[in-house]
Amino acid sequence: RHRAESTLPWVAYSEALEAETQARVGLTQALRRALENDEFEVHFQPKVDMATGRVIAAEALLRWNHPTRGLVSPGVFIPIAEQSQLIGPIGEWTLRRACQHLKAWSDAGLDLVRVAVNVSLIQFRSGHFPDQVRRILDESGIEPQQLSLEITESVFASESTLLLEQLRALRAMNVRLSLDDFGTGYSSLLYLQHYPFDEIKIDQGFVADLMQRNFNRNLIDAVRRLAQALDAEIIAEGIEAADVRDELLAMGIQFGQGFYYSMPLEAEDFRWLLERRSHLPLTRGRTE
Ligand code: C2E
Ligand code: MG
Ligand code: MG
Ligand code: MG
Numbered sequence: 001r002h003r004a005e006s007t008l009p010w011v012a013y014s015e016a017l018e019a020e021t022q023a024r025v026g027l028t029q030a031l032r033r034a035l036e037n038d039e040f041e042v043h044f045q046p047k048v049d050m051a052t053g054r055v056i057a058a059e060a061l062l063r064w065n066h067p068t069r070g071l072v073s074p075g076v077f078i079p080i081a082e083q084s085q086l087i088g089p090i091g092e093w094t095l096r097r098a099c100q101h102l103k104a105w106s107d108a109g110l111d112l113v114r115v116a117v118n119v120s121l122i123q124f125r126s127g128h129f130p131d132q133v134r135r136i137l138d139e140s141g142i143e144p145q146q147l148s149l150e151i152t153e154s155v156f157a158s159e160s161t162l163l164l165e166q167l168r169a170l171r172a173m174n175v176r177l178s179l180d181d182f183g184t185g186y187s188s189l190l191y192l193q194h195y196p197f198d199e200i201k202i203d204q205g206f207v208a209d210l211m212q213r214n215f216n217r218n219l220i221d222a223v224r225r226l227a228q229a230l231d232a233e234i235i236a237e238g239i240e241a242a243d244v245r246d247e248l249l250a251m252g253i254q255f256g257q258g259f260y261y262s263m264p265l266e267a268e269d270f271r272w273l274l275e276r277r278s279h280l281p282l283t284r285g286r287t288e
Contacts, residue, residue, distance in 0.1 A: 024080065027076075028084050028086075030066060031064075031077060031080060034064060034066075034090075035093060037067075039065050039067070040062060040063065040064055040065075040097075041062075041065065042061070042062060042094060042097045042098055042101065043061045043062075043265060043267070043270075044058040044059065044060060044061070044101070044264060044266075044267060045257060045262060045265070046261055046262045046265075046270070046273065046280060047059060047116070047235060047257045049254065050248065050253070050254060050255060050256045051249065053261075053280045053281070055273060055274065055278065055279075055280060056113045056114075056255070057112065057114045057115065057116055058102075058114075058115050058270060059115075059118075059150070059257065060097075060098035060101075060118070061074065061264045062074050062090070062094050062118075078120065081120075082120055082122050085122075087122045088122070088123065088126075091120060091123045092136070094117060094118075095132075095133070096136050096140065098115050098117050099115065099137065099140035099142050100140050101267050102114070102140075102146060102147075103142050110274040111274065111277070113146070114146045114147060114148050114176065115146065115148070116150050116176075116178060117147070117148070117150065118149075118150045118151075119149045119151055121151070121158060121163070124162065124163045127166065129166050129170075130170050133149075133170060133173070133175060134173065137175075143174075144173045147175050147176065148175070148177070148178050148199065149175060149178065150179075150180040151177065151178070151180060152179075152180045152181045153179060153181050153182055153184055153185050155179070156185075156188065164195070167196055171198075176199065177195075177198055178197065178200075178201060178235075179192075179197045179199065179200045179232075180201050181201065181203045182201055183202060183203045183206050183223065184205065189226070192226070192230065193230065197230070197232050198232055199232055199235060200226075200230075200233070200235070201235050202220060202234065202235070202236045202237065203238070204237045204238020204258070205238070206219060206220060207236045207237065207238040207239055207244060207248070207258070208238050208244075210247055210248070211241075211247065217247075220236070220248075220251060221251055224251065224253060233254070234254070235253075235255035236248050236256045236257070236258075237256075237258060238257075238258050239256045239258030239259075239260045239261065240259045240260050241260055242260065245260060
């Protein structure tokens with residue numbers, strides 16, 4: 001009896017682990033077929049000039065519609081794609097799709113400065129990522145300065161010269177580089193100055209409870225001055241309320257993004273926003 005008791009927690013743990021492994025294997029297999037089955041869709045969330053509410057850019061956010069599970073969050077499937085080498089083809093598809101949408105919007109005379117696409121560090125492993133970007137820009141017919149690539153702060157953890165060279169090559173092509181989720185991890189002033197970022201995105205964790213904590217206010221102000229010194233633009237993500245927007249504006253932050261302005265939208269809905277020349281948020285009735 002004593003033995004049975006002492007092994008029980010292990011059994012429970014092992015079963016949970018087994019179930020998790022099974023789920024992961026299942027998702028990996030489903031992900032492998034998702035591209036050919038056309039199960040992905042790119043949604044777009046506005047980036048806004050906060051003083052006017054004008055939409056200046058769109059962040060492309062990938063959505064996976066699993067045949068039986070329904071919508072699976074990128075927080076779940078992107079890590080699986082990264083571990084299974086599927087991020088290469090999936091990332092390429094997303095980039096192409098986002099550029100095609102932007103091209104269609106600008107051909108229709110709709111006023112949007114650029115589209116931002118999230119890129120995983122794994123996509124830099126082969127060393128040919130800038131060639132892929134160049135090819136997709138040529139194919140889709142958009143200008144390099146209309147494309148922004150968002151790379152998370154973990155870019156600094158790798159200390160890879162291959163990666164840094166590719167970032168510089170992209171920058172030399174006039175593609176914009178954005179540092180995503182800033183403030184969550186690895187950044188150091190020493191690293192930052194060597195990287196050619198045009199934009200720094202303050203992580204939503206700092207923005208969300210801005211009204212509660214003085215600490216965040218000081219931190220955001222420090223990041224603002226840092227961005228200024230590096231000649232980079234700064235944008236706050238995760239803005240969910242008007243008072244946070246007001247506070248950020250008062251602190252001299254020009255650009256913002258978040259549910260307060262708009263959820264990520266299907267391409268047709270985003271286009272509708274552009275057609276209406278909407279100023280955000282819509283609930284304030286400020287559409288022209
Ligand atoms: P991210 O690039 O930092 O994107 C912001 C995430 O915050 C998005 O979640 C967005 O829907 C969500 N969000 C926007 N406004 C608000 C807000 O006001 N409040 C809150 N709580 N959340 C807000 P999503 O779409 O689930 O994406 C999660 C992450 O998955 C992204 O974080 C990005 O790192 C990754 N991801 C999404 N699409 C792609 C992709 O195409 N490629 C790669 N490599 N990663 C992607
Ligand atoms: Mg992003
Ligand atoms: Mg982010
Ligand atoms: Mg749809």
